Amino acid sequence: MSTKSRLPHHWPPNLQYLDALTYHSSVPADIRSIINPGLQRSGLGAHASRSSVAIRPIVDPAHPANGQSGLFATKKIPPRTHILYYLGEVHCDDRPESDYDLSLYRTRTGVSVGVDASRMGNEARFINDFRGVKLKPNAVLKDQRIAAGDLCIGIWSGTEVIKKGEEILISYGKGFWKGVKKDATPAEIKKVYFSLARKYHPDTNADKGAQEKFVEIQAAYDILKDEKKRAAYDQHGSAAQQPGFDPNAFNNARNPFGGSSFSFHDFSAAFGAGGRRGQSNSFEELFGSAFGGRGRTRGAGFTENMRGNDIEVNVGISFMEACKGTSRTVNINPVVSCGTCSGSGLKAGAKRSTCGHCGGSGSVTFVVDIPHGSQCGTCAGVGQVRTKKSVRVDIPAGVEDGMGVRVPNAGDAPISGKGQNGDLHVRVDVASSKLFRRQGVNLHHEARIPLHTALLGGRVRVPTLDGEVDVRVPGGTQQGEEMVLKDHGVLPVFGGDKGDLFVSFAVQLPRFVVFNCLCDL
Ligand SMILES: C[S@@+](CC[C@H](N)C(=O)[O-])C[C@H]1O[C@@H](n2cnc3c(N)ncnc32)[C@H](O)[C@@H]1O
Known part of the structure; x- marks a missing residue:
């Protein structure tokens, strides 16, 4: 564990910094010996991970984790390179409320072992999910045993270089952020406003255009904080803020783009006579994320060369x-x-x-x-x-x-x-599958086998991506025991080796035991 003076920059003061996995009391000794066979405190070499990454606050309203932090590359990271380990508390209890809990291992008997970094961890806990930030992740999670023998979750770059300054993003899987709200509350809008106003305030931001942006932010906030104005904006666009605006006339106007919320001329007149360049664009750009991550796609009415909307x-x-x-x-x-x-x-x-x-x-x-x-x-x-x-x-x-x-x-x-x-x-x-559960490139399937096959051995039909195959079940197979079908998993989307198919056996017990039959066994 680290002393305060060695904490990484932007490390939250209320969180414990780790340089090795720690074990929660919910981990039984037999499971601990699988994860950490030497039963020693491993230590990964203090701060070995810090050299290529840094925690940075996110101040980009378009980023879904705006106001939180992310992990960024401090130098170029080549493809397929180990970046750092995901450290936290190894536990076997259920932690549904944690957004920092990754699955480390599942025993044959179905006990899940997780690494939870909500209360303690290292830089890796700041890695965000790629969804809503980039089209694809640039890093992947890999289970690996470190030299001391402990099972760890490693974070590796993908098949492409991660550039200096780029945010490190992984895929945590579907629904990981299901608690994130889509509609912005007044408090959330206010938070976005304050962070943007701070960023563009002319007293602190000497950039050309900062003052203009600052004024635009004020104008946008003026609409968003007022429910009536916001509803009118949502329905009619910025024209609704003009004195004398007639919503009926607006709706009846000919609009080659279809839909009632778009007016081409509206853009030139946005926020005052004549309009200012890019104003309605910045409105969407600045506050788009407050409405669920993306601004509505409208065109800008200015005679300049600009890229079309996505x-x-x-x-x-x-x-x-x-x-x-x-x-x-x-x-x-x-x-x-x-x-x-x-x-x-x-x-x-x-x-x-x-x-x-x-x-x-x-x-x-x-x-x-x-x-x-x-x-x-x-x-x-x-x-x-x-x-x-x-x-x-x-x-x-x-x-x-x-x-x-x-x-x-x-x-x-x-x-x-x-x-x-x-x-x-x-x-x-x-869509999810009834036959397989996917974990990265690996697939998991549960095959039901009758008791006599578990006891005496036999064969069972198992589905694969290429059709069913016959699998030999050894005699004395236990409930939850696993077999690996090498290379029967999924091809990684960014290149690399195919995953495996893990078949776990679920022994079906008969409801009634006829003793004669049992003797026959
Ligand atoms: C493992 S943490 C990532 C680090 C986090 N940003 C922080 O500063 O502590 C997971 C949390 O980050 C946020 N998050 C990360 N990626 C996200 C994404 N793509 N979309 C929405 N929220 C995300 C969610 O609030 C989630 O609860």
Whole structure:
């Protein structure tokens, strides 16, 4: 255990720092001897782990763990490299309330052994889940025995380099964060506001644009803290904040993008006459996470080159498809250039005129410079329309629930200017299986065997990803005993060796014992 002076930077003062696993009283001696055969305090070499990682507070409202901390690489970490161990309290009691409890081992008789870092641990407890942060994890968990013989959970880089400064992210598995709320409460909004206001306050942030951002944050918070204004914003967008705003007129207006909550012109007028560049974008960007992690995808109404919005869709696939790989055709409605006017927004033969407000200075030239009556009839002068499109998406073998597949440039075209298309992000929801439980690349199956097969031995049919196989059951097989079918697991999605299939035997006891029969055995 570490002394205070050697604690890592940002280590919470109320938590115990560990440099070895500790054992809770709920771990029986026989289980402890499996995890720690030497029954010695192992010690992993104090702070060996600290050299390549650092705990950092997360101050990014778009990050789902904003306001908490994460673990970041302090130098480049090559692929497939051990980074550190996940240390904590080894325990056998149930800790459903802990978000820091990882499974270390399961005995043949079904006792689960966990490593819980909620009260004590090392830097590894700060590693966040990749979901909502990146499309895929950049690190993996591996069970390994350290030199002293203890079974530990190691954290390794994946198949790609982790760059200096990059957050280390793993997959903790489906539903790990199910307690995280989707709708922001006033208190959560206030928290986001204070953290952003602190970040961009002109007294402390000398960056160009910080002051502008600070003002935008104030304006956004002004709406979000007021329930009526927030409801109006949710329904009608920023136009709802304009004096004299008429929701009925707004809803009836022609909107080439469909849906009542979008108005192209609304963006140029957002937050005051004339509008400021990027304001409504920053509104979404700054407070998007308060609404469940993602801002709504709206376009910006400015004549600059900017990337189109990403489109996100979910697809559901079966457990088997996830293990073997599959493809899906997804139907999306991306923004594309209007075919009638080729993106100009003008009726055939019509021309643009200079905006009266800016006198041609060029600094505030919006598409409203199309003279009344000269707008293209299909896109109402916007130059873009939404269209229906089907995109075939290949989902690689080994994909895990919640992972994403990116289709570059299949998202929205930029609303204005000549930027690149956004991407299509496909989030994969994997159904669970009645036959297998998946743990990383390994599969687990419980095979039921009759008592006489357990006693005398025999054969049992066992499902694998490639169909059923016959497995020999040795005589004297005990309840919960396991057999490993090498290479019958899942192919890792980021490359590497196939996992194994662990078959555990569940002995079926007869309800009634006929003694004659028993004698026959
Ligand atoms: C093992 S801890 C990770 C470290 C944590 N951020 C901290 O500062 O203590 C798990 C907690 O982090 C948060 N978390 C981590 N990854 C997340 C994600 N992808 N989405 C939502 N919450 C996440 C959840 O609040 C969860 O309870």
